[in-house]
Every structure is written in structure tokens, then in C-alpha cells.
Amino acid sequence: MNISSIPPAQVADRAASAVAIRGTALEKSYRSGKVSTTVLRGLSLEIGLGELTLVSGPSGCGKSTLLSLLGGLLQPDAGRVHALGVDLWALAARDLERFRLEHTGFVFQGFNLFGALSALEQVMLPLGYLGLDSGTARLRAEEALSEVGLSDRIALRPSALSGGEKQRVAIARALAKQPQLLFADEPTSALDAASGQRVIEILHRIARRHNCAVLCVSHDPRLIGQSDRVLQMEDGCILADRRQFEQKELTA
Amino acid sequence: MIVALARKTLIHEWRRFFPAVLAVAFSGLLLLVQTALVLGIFGSAAVFVDKSRGDLWIGYPGTRSVELGRAIPLDSEIWLRLDPAVARVESFLWVDGDWRSRSGQGAVSVSVSGIEPGADGLMFARALPAEMRERLRQPDSVIVDHADLDKLGVSVGGRARINGRQVQVVGAAQQLRALGGVNILASLDTARRLRYLGDGVADDMRMTYYVVKLHDPGAAPAVAARLNREVARHGFEAWTSSEFSQRAVSFWMFETGAGLGVLFMSLVVCVVGVVITSQTLMAAVAGSIDEYATLHALGVGLRELRRVVLEQAAWVGAGGLLIGVLGSAGALVLAFQHDVPVALGVIPGLICAGLVMTISLLSGMAAVRVLRHADAANLLR
Numbered sequence: 007m008n009i010s011s012i013p014p015a016q017v018a019d020r021a022a023s024a025v026a027i028r029g030t031a032l033e034k035s036y037r038s039g040k041v042s043t044t045v046l047r048g049l050s051l052e053i054g055l056g057e058l059t060l061v062s063g064p065s066g067c068g069k070s071t072l073l074s075l076l077g078g079l080l081q082p083d084a085g086r087v088h089a090l091g092v093d094l095w096a097l098a099a100r101d102l103e104r105f106r107l108e109h110t111g112f113v114f115q116g117f118n119l120f121g122a123l124s125a126l127e128q129v130m131l132p133l134g135y136l137g138l139d140s141g142t143a144r145l146r147a148e149e150a151l152s153e154v155g156l157s158d159r160i161a162l163r164p165s166a167l168s169g170g171e172k173q174r175v176a177i178a179r180a181l182a183k184q185p186q187l188l189f190a191d192e193p194t195s196a197l198d199a200a201s202g203q204r205v206i207e208i209l210h211r212i213a214r215r216h217n218c219a220v221l222c223v224s225h226d227p228r229l230i231g232q233s234d235r236v237l238q239m240e241d242g243c244i245l246a247d248r249r250q251f252e253q254k255e256l257t258a
Numbered sequence: 259m260i261v262a263l264a265r266k267t268l269i270h271e272w273r274r275f276f277p278a279v280l281a282v283a284f285s286g287l288l289l290l291v292q293t294a295l296v297l298g299i300f301g302s303a304a305v306f307v308d309k310s311r312g313d314l315w316i317g318y319p320g321t322r323s324v325e326l327g328r329a330i331p332l333d334s335e336i337w338l339r340l341d342p343a344v345a346r347v348e349s350f351l352w353v354d355g356d357w358r359s360r361s362g363q364g365a366v367s368v369s370v371s372g373i374e375p376g377a378d379g380l381m382f383a384r385a386l387p388a389e390m391r392e393r394l395r396q397p398d399s400v401i402v403d404h405a406d407l408d409k410l411g412v413s414v415g416g417r418a419r420i421n422g423r424q425v426q427v428v429g430a431a432q433q434l435r436a437l438g439g440v441n442i443l444a445s446l447d448t449a450r451r452l453r454y455l456g457d458g459v460a461d462d463m464r465m466t467y468y469v470v471k472l473h474d475p476g477a478a479p480a481v482a483a484r485l486n487r488e489v490a491r492h493g494f495e496a497w498t499s500s501e502f503s504q505r506a507v508s509f510w511m512f513e514t515g516a517g518l519g520v521l522f523m524s525l526v527v528c529v530v531g532v533v534i535t536s537q538t539l540m541a542a543v544a545g546s547i548d549e550y551a552t553l554h555a556l557g558v559g560l561r562e563l564r565r566v567v568l569e570q571a572a573w574v575g576a577g578g579l580l581i582g583v584l585g586s587a588g589a590l591v592l593a594f595q596h597d598v599p600v601a602l603g604v605i606p607g608l609i610c611a612g613l614v615m616t617i618s619l620l621s622g623m624a625a626v627r628v629l630r631h632a633d634a635a636n637l638l639r
Contacts, residue, residue: 070638079555080635100559107557114637118552120263122270127261132556134260143260163270180556191638223638 026187026219027053027076032085034071045071047242048085055186058213058220060229063239069223070191072239076221077110077189078102090186107136111180113209115192117172119164125151125175126160129182136183150182151175154208170201177208181216188212190222194229206232264569267546274545275570278538278621279577285531286582286614289524291589293606296511296520298599303437303510304503306371309385312348312469313478314485315502319495323509324502325369325439327352329464331493338470341489343481345471348373348380351449352466357440359411359418366410368440370400370420372449380469382443385433393428394445401443404430405597409440421454435599437510470496524613531617532624535574539625543567547631555634564626571622575615582614 029051035044045068053059053076061069074080076087078094087094090109097105119128129147138146151160154174164172173193180188190209194202206229213220213234222229230236231250238246268275301308306324307315316338318328338347351372356365373381375394382391386401393399400420402410407430412418417426425448434441444452450461472481478498485496497505511517543550550563593600 074635074638077555077634079633079638103554103557103559105557106555107559110557112552112555112634114548114552114555116548116637118548118637120267120546120549122266123261123263127266131261131263132553132558135558135562138260140260176552183556 024054024056025052026055026090027221028088029072029076030086030088032072032075032087033083034068034075034080035083045242046075046082049243050085051237051244051247053219053221054235055219056213056217057234058210058222058232059235059237060233061221061223061237061239062225062227062230063245065225067239068242069239073189073191073221073223077112077187078106107132107183109185110187110189111183111185113173113176113180113188113190113193115195117164117169117176117196119172119175119179121164124161124163125156125167125171125178128164128175129179132179132183146182146184147178150178153181153212154178155204168201170197170204173197173201173205174208177205177212181212184216186218188218188220190220190224192224192226193222194224194226199228202226202228210234264566265573268570268573271542271545274542275538275574278535278542278574278618279581281531281534281538282575282578282614282618283581283585285527285535285617286579286610287585287589288527289610289613290582290586290602290607291593291600292520292523292527293610294586294590294593294600294602295598296517297603297606298593298601299437300507300510300516301601302435302599304506305385305434305436305441306350306381307499307503307506309382309433310469310499311380311383311471312499313472313475314470314482315497315499316468316470316485316494317466317497317502319490319493321495321505322513323506324467325352325436326509327466329462329466330468332464334492334494335465335468337489337492338468338485341481341485343472343474343477343484345473346380348469348471349446349465350381350467350469351446353421353449353453355420355442355452356422357410357418357420357442359416363411366440368410368420368442369436370442370444370449370452372444372446375445380471382431382434385431386443387431390429390431394443394448396426396428398423398425398448398451399428399444400425400448401429401431401434402427403434403441404432405435406440420452423452425452468494528613528617531614532620535571535578535618535621536624539567539571539574539621540628542570543625543628544631547628548637550629550632551634551637554632555637560629560632563629563632567626567629568619568622571618571625572615574621575618578618579611579614583611 032046032049034046035042063069075082081095126147129150130143133143133146154177156174194205209220210232212218236248237244318330321327335347338344353370355368355370357368358365373379375391377388377392412427414427414430417424472478482496482498590600
């Protein structure tokens with residue numbers, strides 16, 4: 007199925023239902039030699055638009071694998087992933103790349119910035135592949151960098167940036183594409199407390215301001231208080247699914 | 259592309275890419291210098307043709323290189339002179355000889371080129387000053403290449419024996435050296451006297467070649483074809499000068515096996531170049547694999563990432579080629595100053611440049627394979 011064949015109205019319509027991603031009966035196991043390890047066991051879930059969903063759990067519980075599956079990076083052994091109404095794993099490889107380019111952003115634990123590029127160029131880079139012209143890309147990149155509070159750092163290369171700043175550049179890079187889906191894998195684990203706090207606030211703000219589904223995987227307890235919804239995972243299953251609206255309203 | 263990722267990375271991480279640039283540069287240098295040497299050395303196989311002014315060469319049918327000539331019938335000259343297109347016919351006699359300069363020194367095999375000694379002679383017109391050529395009118399006088407003087411154990415004005423007959427060296431010219439032996443110039447009369455025909459054999463007036471000047475040099479291919487069609491049955495074959503020159507060069511290059519050796523060496527240079535360059539490029543790609551994987555996660559296609567790597571390979575090739583060309587130019591100047599025969603034309607030069615770019619692009623293709631590991635799922639484990 008070709009992405010461009012999906013009418014925008016249809017995508018928007020599905021978005022209006024507030025479910026951004028639906029994973030159904032997801033199974034995944036890894037094989038190492040003759041030993042097969044099951045990581046996900048028939049897991050189903052929905053991720054909503056406009057909120058920051060945190061998947062937390064001990065390491066090895068399958069949360070990163072879940073993110074790979076929902077983000078269209080890894081094919082499940084069984085089950086389906088519908089993102090913005092599109093059955094991801096029914097797409098051809100090129101179409102899946104196109105879907106990710108147009109609709110998803112990723113932030114990784116290692117910031118993975120190109121050493122040769124300035125902050126502005128890092129953010130502009132994916133925009134070029136989206137087909138934007140240089141002027142529009144620059145404008146969007148500057149906006150995104152300003153949103154993460156790096157307006158005054160746009161000319162700096164990664165070697166001149168702190169860890170927190172690098173992660174904010176990585177977030178700006180994902181954000182500038184204006185994705186409806188934003189995935190973050192342990193975005194704070196390499197950062198000090200203050201930088202980590204700032205990154206969480208930015209991710210939360212992105213979810214609200216851009217009506218974006220932000221799915222964050224972390225075992226950092228600081229994130230729990232900042233998330234709209236927390237999925238507690240263990241052993242390839244979701245043990246608890248907590249919404250924190252009440253808590254948010256109280257603090258507000 | 260709005261961000262020149264390939265180029266910026268190359269400049270920023272030049273230390274990482276420099277070994278690849280150097281590998282390409284050395285491959286280019288080796289290919290270019292080797293080609294220039296081969297063309298220089300094997301080009302001298304045709305020195306008899308290239309240093310002369312004739313439009314056509316007439317020789318024994320099927321002759322594949324100048325030194326392989328045989329005597330042709332005496333009436334060949336008449337058939338040539340009868341042709342209306344022919345302006346001048348000049349004789350060329352090839353004599354194999356044995357050179358001895360003084361007792362105690364061994365013999366040297368030489369070939370004597372018997373030519374017209376007149377100032378406007380065609381043979382070796384591009385190598386001999388008219389005044390020096392006139393000196394050949396003196397009986398039993400010879401001219402040698404100045405680079406051969408030591409080897410012949412003689413100096414200008416000195417005497418030696420060829421096939422037992424005494425000769426005097428009346429001049430030393432430049433660029434007479436030919437492949438496969440020492441080239442010595444003499445007048446036709448001297449050369450004829452130097453021949454050893456066997457005891458009791460009467461003199462042989464036949465020539466080895468005739469060099470022909472045409473009224474219209476541009477008509478050479480047509481005249482050669484016509485001669486071969488109409489009168490060559492009398493015992494000779496006609497070639498245009500460039501054709502005969504190429505015949506000699508390709509004979510030495512390909513029929514002797516030397517050319518194959520050179521081709522093999524070039525292949526080795528290319529393989530070594532590809533191995534080193536690809537290893538360096540692969541390491542460079544592997545060093546940025548997480549960044550590439552992130553771009554892939556963000557939806558940048560593998561095809562686009564491959565293009566980045568290939569662009570880097572192309573830049574490495576261009577940079578290496580530039581350094582290689584500069585180095586080769588230096589080496590060739592040095593060779594020229596020391597009488598080492600080197601020659602490089604535009605087409606062989608372009609072929610070498612093409613090979614160098616092929617080396618870098620093949621290396622780029624090998625490095626592209628590393629991108630298989632640019633799997634964003636690996637970043638999430």
C-alpha cells in the first residue's frame with residue numbers, strides 16, 4: 007500500500023479519534039544460535055495523540071523492542087501495528103521509509119549527531135529529504151531549535167555542545183519534520199538531573215502543543231511524574247496502565 | 259541537497275579519509291608513471307618512424323616491426339616512382355652489426371640505419387641537425403646517440419669496428435635510442451659496406467625499406483591502400499607512417515608479452531588501491547553508522563544514504579587523482595631530465611584517470627555494504 011494513496015482527510019479523521027498507534031497481539035522473539043528468547047508475548051495497546059506516554063520497566067522487559075515495533079523499525083513476528091490508520095508492516099520497504107519520513111520522529115539515548123554539522127544543519131538535514139526548499143527548511147529548523155531553547159547555539163557543532171544541548175538538538179531534528187508520532191528511547195539516561203528535567207518538559211510540551219503522540223521508553227523515575235500516562239512493563243507484558251490526569255490537574 | 263553531508267563530513271573528518279585519498283593518489287601515481295614509462299620505452303620501438311618525415315613506409319610484406327624488416331625487390335622503387343601521388347622516395351637500409359671499440363672490451367650488438375646523408379633527407383629528419391647529417395657523407399662515418407657513448411666505449415671523433423670494418427664516430431645526436439638494440443646511423447654507402455654477406459657472396463643492392471613523401475600527406479591512407487591493391491604484388495607492402503609506428507609499438511607491447519606484464523601490474527595496482535581505499539571508507543562509514551541509522555529511522559531511505567557514501571568516494575577519488583597527477587607530473591619531469599624515456603598522451607592519461615575514479619567508486623560500493631548495519635532497531639537495544 008502506498009502512503010500517498012491515503013487521502014489526507016482519512017488520516018486526519020483517524021487522528022481525530024485520538025488513537026495514534028494501535029498495536030494488536032504483538033509478538034517478538036530474538037534468536038541467538040539455537041536459543042530463542044521471547045520478548046513480547048501477544049501485547050496489545052493504543053497510544054493517544056496529544057499526550058506523553060511513558061513505557062517504564064526493568065531493562066530487558068521488552069520496552070525498547072515495543073518502541074521499535076510501533077515505530078516501524080522492527081517487524082513483529084506476529085500481530086499488527088496501525089499507525090495513523092496505516093498498517094505499517096503491510097507497506098513495502100520504500101513506503102515504510104516514506105511513512106517514517108513524513109510522520110515520525112525519533113530521539114535516541116546516544117544523540118547520534120553528525121560531528122561535521124552545526125546544530126542548524128543537523129535539524130535541516132532530514133528536511134531536505136522531505137523535499138523542502140532551503141529557505142523553508144531553514145525557517146523550520148530555526149523554529150524547532152528555538153522551541154527547544156537553542157536559538158543562540160544554532161551555529162555550533164556537537165563538540166561545542168553539552169550533553170543536554172545535544173539531546174535538545176536531536177529533539178529539534180525530530181520535531182522539525184512536524185511528525186504526529188515522536189518516539190524517544192531513554193532520552194534522559196545520559197543526562198544530568200537538570201538537563202534531563204528540561205528534556206522531559208520539552209517532550210511533554212511537544213505532545214500538547216503539536217497534538218503529537220509522544221511515546222517515551224525509560225526506566226528514569228523522574229519521567230513518571232511528567233507523563234500523562236505510564237505503562238508499566240515486565241517480562242514482555244504490560245502490568246499496569248496509569249493515567250495521571252487527576253494528578254496533573256491537582257498540581258495545576 | 260540542502261545540507262552537503264558528504265562533503266562536510268569529508269572536510270571535518272579529513273584525518274579519517276586521508277589514508278583513502280593517499281591510497282587513491284598512489285594508485286594514480288603508479289598507473290600514470292607506469293603508463294608513461296611503458297609508452298616511452300615501447301614508443302622508442304617506433305623511433306625510426308616517429309623521428310622521420312615520410313608519409314608512407316614500404317617494406318617486406320607482413321613486417322610487424324621496423325627491426326624485423328627484410329630486403330625487398332629492387333624494382334619496388336620504380337613502381338613507387340611511377341605513382342603520380344608520390345613526390346619523393348628515399349631508401350633505408352637496415353644492417354645488423356657487431357660493435358667493438360677496443361681490445362679487451364666485449365662486442366655490442368648494434369643495428370646500423372643506412373640513410374640518405376643529404377641535408378633534406380627524410381629519415382631521422384626530426385632527430386638529426388642538417389649539419390651533423392652532412393658529416394655522414396664522409397666514408398665510414400657513423401653517428402650514435404649520446405646516451406650510448408659509454409656503452410659503446412667511444413667518444414665523438416673516436417674509432418671503432420662494426421662487423422670488422424673500421425668506422426669513425428662523427429657525431430652524437432639525441433633521441434636515437436630504439437628498443438631492442440643500439441641504433442647507429444650511417445650513410446647508405448657506409449651501411450652497405452658494413453654488411454657481412456658471407457664469404458664470396460656478391461653485393462646485394464636491395465633495400466630494407468623505402469620512405470615515401472607524397473604531394474598531399476593527407477592522402478596517405480588512400481595511397482597506401484591503392485599501392486597495396488595495385489602494385490604490392492611485386493613484393494612489398496605499404497603502410498602509412500602512423501600505422502607502421504603503431505604496428506611497431508603494439509608488436510613490442512603485446513607480441514612480446516611485455517605488454518601483458520604491464521597490464522598485470524596495472525591490475526595489481528588497481529586491486530591494491532581498491533582494497534586499501536575500501537577498507538578506509540568502510541571504517542569511515544562504520545564510524546558514523548549510528549548517525550546513519552538515526553537518519554534511516556527518521557525515514558531517510560537507504561538509497562539516499564548510499565548516495566552520501568558514494569559521493570564521499572567520488573570526492574576521495576577526485577582528491578586522490580589531483581595529488582596523483584601532481585606527483586606524476588613531478589616524477590615525469592624528473593625522468594625527462596635524466597633521459598628516462600617517458601611519454602604520456604591525452605587518451606592514455608584519461609584512461610588512467612578513469613581507472614583511478616573506478617578504484618574509488620568500487621571502494622565506495624564496498625563501503626556502501628557497511629550501511630546494511632545502519633539498522634535503527636540496533637540503536638534501541
